[in-house]
Amino acid sequence: MKIQAFDVSKAASATSIVFDALRKAIITGDLAEGEHLRQDEIARAFNVSRIPVREALLKLEQHGLVRNQRYKGAVVSGLSLEEAEEIFEFRALLEPEVIRRAVPRMTQAVLDEARACCDAFARDTDPMRWGDHNRRLHATLYAASGLSYHLEVLHKTLDRIEPYLRAQLLLSDGIARANREHKGIVDACAAQDAERAAALTRAHILGARDSLRHSWSG
Amino acid sequence: MKIQAFDVSKAASATSIVFDALRKAIITGDLAEGEHLRQDEIARAFNVSRIPVREALLKLEQHGLVRNQRYKGAVVSGLSLEEAEEIFEFRALLEPEVIRRAVPRMTQAVLDEARACCDAFARDTDPMRWGDHNRRLHATLYAASGLSYHLEVLHKTLDRIEPYLRAQLLLSDGIARANREHKGIVDACAAQDAERAAALTRAHILGARDSLRHSWSG
DNA sequence: TGATCAGATATTGGATACAATATGCATTTT
């Protein structure tokens, strides 16, 4: 067989297409907190029936991105300051441990990839993409841990506060500070200093929490 | 109004009935790992159409209790030893932190309730209920933390390894050891010694992990 | 004027019907 084949069962179902699109719209903030999502409106927009839309909304609810109320529908869920802070503290517990266990397993390829992320982050002038670079950098470093459950939980956690992360980066010194701290973390990883990487990661996250608290408006 | 009213919107939908029943069947082991779940069959059993069954299966997948493969259906997902160990290590990270922050906020009522759980646990001779007592004890202590996101994640995590927890308790010294360790943790809480409670909790969980490793068969 | 109630409309939950895909078996082919 010369043809370029791939597993068709991994092709997107209507449900997963709708889910991915809504998820992205929510974490980028295109769909604002509190917004009401009507099933048949979405169904018309995607040219599908309401069934896949409902299933997508259910998945979004499990991810904490919407709240479904019976016979009333789905609304994009926001976070109170207290809830957002708690999630930052959850990250401050989880991520240092993940990176601590990832450092001994990092290959040169991982470190190169991480530095490439840092550079791309620093060079990109489009704030819309900062969140993506940020996410990819952390994902690259953490993946080396091989801790699939930790990573699964972490991924969902980051989805839930992504809009607030983006807001952080848009603060006056947000982007500069993030670049500085990321460089420090990657350096610690390259030096095989797991404890320092963990400590810097924790400080990075708690710093973001404090910054969030000070800039809190909504 | 003298009548005992309650929020009808919290009444069980067909989806939630099916979900709860399947969830319970899986975590108690009534549905064994690898078992194939057919939508039709379940729908007939509950006298509903396949729609609520599908939605229940979707929720179960988000909880990690089944795996859905397109056009092939859902199978009850099991864990490899490595995956189970990782989840125990995740708990060993999360639960000590939760109890550390719960201790300063525990009222006498919480401690009384916890001791009642311990007693019920120790007295109950039906192994089928041990898992429930265990769960209720931890839930009681942890709830005082007020950390809703941590608790939400923890709840899902416990669902995922519940069958292995039950297996632990059935080991020769499993129940005696659990009772001993639980008493130590509750005592530390009563003494307002958050650090000791955290350390004991961590040891409790890592001990269970080690015990699991030694008794691993499947 | 303001609250209350009945009906109309909008929206979601669930059932039935149909389409797409997988699986197993018999048949054919070499």
Added chain:
DNA sequence: AAAATGCATATTGTATCCAATATCTGATCA
């Protein structure tokens, strides 16, 4: 006989339809 092929059956994915519930509007009444 072993492998490949085509058909029949089983199962899931999605669309359409109906029922249950919420929400809105306007009329009625104190």
